[in-house]
Amino acid sequence: MLRWIIFVLIYSVLGFYAFQALKTATKVNWLHYLYIGVSLLAVINFIYQFSVGNEGRVISISMSYAFGFLLSVMAFNLVLIIFLFSEDIIRFLAGLYTKFFGTSKEFVLPSRRRFLSLIGLGLASLPFGALLYGMAKGKYNFKVLKYELAFDDLPDAFNGYQITQISDVHSGSFDDEEKIKYAINLINEQKSDVLLFTGDMVNNIADEMEPWKDIFSKLEAKDGKYSVLGNHDYGDYVNWDSDELKEANLDKLKEIQKEIGFDLLLNDSRFLQKGSDKIALVGVENWGVGGFKKAGDLKKATANVGKDDFKILMSHDPSHWEHEVINDDYHYHLTLSGHTHGMQFGIEIPGWIKWSPIKWRYRYWAGIYKEMGQYINVNRGFGFLGYPGRVGIWPEITVITLKKKELA
Incomplete structure (x- = not known):
């Protein structure tokens, strides 16, 4: 009081x-x-x-x-x-x-x-x-941001390979079905080879996704749809009556992701194959500084991945890339993250300015960064949380095209 x-x-x-x-x-x-x-x-x-x-x-x-x-x-x-x-x-x-x-x-x-x-x-x-x-209006002002990244050691068959990334759906905040349908259609219009979702499907509980799973199940990608968990997906911010209820909630969310068509990577890996060429797709559980869950395990996730394989890592929190990934023995060519939302507030004029107060909390907070020959894209998020809107930092659908440097 x-x-x-x-x-x-x-x-x-x-x-x-x-x-x-x-x-x-x-x-x-x-x-x-x-x-x-x-x-x-x-x-x-x-x-x-x-x-x-x-x-x-x-x-x-x-x-x-x-x-x-x-x-x-x-x-x-x-x-x-x-x-x-x-x-x-x-x-x-x-x-x-x-x-x-x-x-x-x-x-x-x-x-x-x-x-x-x-x-x-x-x-x-x-x-x-x-x-x-x-x-x-701003919270549903979806933008498609396109990047082209060139690599010396990209397998030849993957030259021109297109990835769509979405992140931070936060379905518990949605209040306009038509806008969400529009966004799903916009994702499918990109006709990417693979769709990667980098965590935070819900705000708190699995039931938040129930009204939206049929719409999200319409997402398409010819080489599959893959996902990882974000900090909000674990139900850590709910006062559960028992640990069993909390575990059951997470199990339900995993099942919903399966129903939608996502292959959920929990410290695991898959290979995207084109003939004799392949790319390792690695997905870790949430790992973040500042009191966030540190369940991500790179060693476990890459148990079946070779050091020389071309690797794409899905890790929800960009602080993981800063503190663990770029200094790892393995070279992770491209990491895909989200989490920051760009604070849902800032000023962006492409080629001129990119600013948000979140930069004082996260060094890597939106867009493409490169360190030690490794790239990260920090997606600004599909949904919203807390403040029910967005100003200047719009909801993002990322499209990344991989290029072989000598063929680019």
């Missing part, structure tokens, strides 16, 4: 401070009441959603929207507060100047300037509108 009281007090103070800009900018009372109403609705709904029936770290769809709306209001207030605080510093200095150097020798704060409040409101409307757009 105390934490909610503290939260409401801070929220109220910040909201009241931001409200001053609105009062300065306009005398239209209904706008004042609208602001107050939206602010109250956002915080009341948030407190209700996160204090009633909340178990473990499970976030329902209604909870995620409550968080999203509150985040939008707080972003609006924060920009206004930064703007107003900067103006208040100038007003305070002007008041000091008047007291010590003016004729009246009194400390008088100059009035707020209306045009500055209008500018502040305009700037604050940008993140507010962007976050609302991200919830309404």
Whole structure:
């Protein structure tokens, strides 16, 4: 209870401070009441959603929207507060100047300037509108990103071989069947040779995938569909009544993946074969730093793989590549990961800028990277979690074409 009281007090103070800009900018009372109403609705709904029936770290769809709306209001207030605080510093200095150097020798704060409040409101409307757009449209704004990677030792028969990667489905967050059907069709339109899914099929429990498994079973790839588990797939964020229930949940998720048509690799490997040429496809369980499960076992996964084989590794968390894979005795030509979602928020202009706050947490957070002659692609994710939207970092379908360097 105390934490909610503290939260409401801070929220109220910040909201009241931001409200001053609105009062300065306009005398239209209904706008004042609208602001107050939206602010109250956002915080009341948030407190209700996160204090009633909340178990473990499970976030329902209604909870995620409550968080999203509150985040939008707080972003609006924060920009206004930064703007107003900067103006208040100038007003305070002007008041000091008047007291010590003016004729009246009194400390008088100059009035707020209306045009500055209008500018502040305009700037604050940008993140507010962007976050609302991200919830309404951005979360299903699927993008196909295509890359071509060349290797000296790619087997000849695999020159031009095309891979589609998806990651972080998070089916428990979906709320639009038609948009998901569109995305599945978009994946199939790529007509890739193989489809690789790099983990986090659900948010928390296997049942979240039940309404969507028929749609996902329509995914096509002539050389097969392969998958690995992500940190959310294990059910670690649910307060289970027993270990047996948790294990049964994971078993059910594995069965659902099988029904969809995925060959789930649990520290295991397969070979993609073309005549006498082959590629080793290696899949490990989740391995991540920062408190995440470390079940991935490269040695076990490559028990049937030769050191000189051309290798593609599926590992959900890119921190695995950074801390374990690139320094391993085996050379993993290409690693496919996800996990970061690109934080679902950032700025990307191809060829110009790629930025998200997630870069302060993960060194490799979105797109293609190369270290020690080895590549990784960090997929930005198919779905969304927590904030029920995306701004600037759109849901991704990755298409990678392998090329023989001498033939490229």
